[in-house]
Amino acid sequence: MTVDLVGPLWRTVPWRVLAVAGALGLLIVGTPLATGAEPASWQTLLLLRGAALSGGLGLAFLLDDPARHLTAPVPTPRLVRQALRAALVAPFAALWWAAVLLLTPSASRPPVGGITLEAVAVGAFALAAAALAVRLTDEAxxxxxxxxxxxxxxxxxxxxxxxxxxxxxxxxxxRWPLAHERWAVLAAATAVAGAVCGPEPLGRRRGR
Known part of the structure; x- marks a missing residue:
């Protein structure tokens, strides 16, 4: 059953990499608070985008699996295993992003919905790129x-x-509203691309 995979998948998630990326993101946005500085709105936006990129870099490692060539023959489809990995990390990612927002000065904080959409798009892009790399290569x-x-x-x-x-x-x-319509399209497109890349190619499956 799929639920039986939760334990093994939990152990293979690169928690250390994700923790380092998350800590770096918190450090980026927490610098003004630690130094007592009062950043301008454009500076706060830049810090938040840096934190989002840091989180995306951590998610780029989410589909790394040293045991990939051993788990390929299991009956549970690879797409389901990848989705479970993302589901395990999603609550922690949401809490981390909430902490990132809280560390930024409210006076200079950009619209939360817009910057959160940017962070979601960056994360979706990282996961889609990882799924594409797994599909096209045998790299673990x-x-x-x-x-x-x-x-x-x-x-x-x-x-x-x-x-x-x-x-x-x-x-x-x-242009802020229009730009974030594009961010929404980008997030949706990359999520679909990641799902398309999830299943193992039929030829490779037959070979195994």
């Missing part, structure tokens, strides 16, 4: 490559995106 630990890809996307995205399709806008910018 594709996390480092996926994390590097996420960093590259974070750097090149703002540089290569057309002006009319800007995603990283300031909270006071008139």
């Amino acid at each position: 630990r594709p996390g480092p490559f996926v994390a590097a890809s996420l960093l590259l996307a974070a750097v090149l995205g703002p540089l290569l995106a057309p002006e009319d399709w800007a995603l990283f806008v300031q909270a006071g910018d008139p």
Whole structure:
């Protein structure tokens, strides 16, 4: 039964990596509070985006599985196993993001819904990239490559995106609502892509 996989999957989740990424995100947003600084709204937004990226880098390692080649023949589909991993981590990710928001000064905090949507999209992108790496390769630990890809996307995205399709806008910018419609589309598209990449290719399954 699927529920019987919870224990084994719990033990294979890279909790240490996730904890380090989460601690880094809290450190990023907690710096002004620790130093007594009063950041401007654009600075707080930048810190929150840095924390979201840190969380995404941790999620890039979520599908790493040293025992991947031993678990491939089990009857439970790989997509279900991956979904269970995400479900195990989701409550902790939600609590972590709530702590991230609480550490930011309320006076300069951007709209919570918008920045949370950005964080969800980053996490969805990381998981979709990890699922794609697992599907296309036999690598048991594709996390480092996926994390590097996420960093590259974070750097090149703002540089290569057309002006009319800007995603990283300031909270006071008139384009903020439209930009977050695009973030919603991005989050949904990457979630669908991750689900599509979940099942093991038929040819590879037959080979095994």
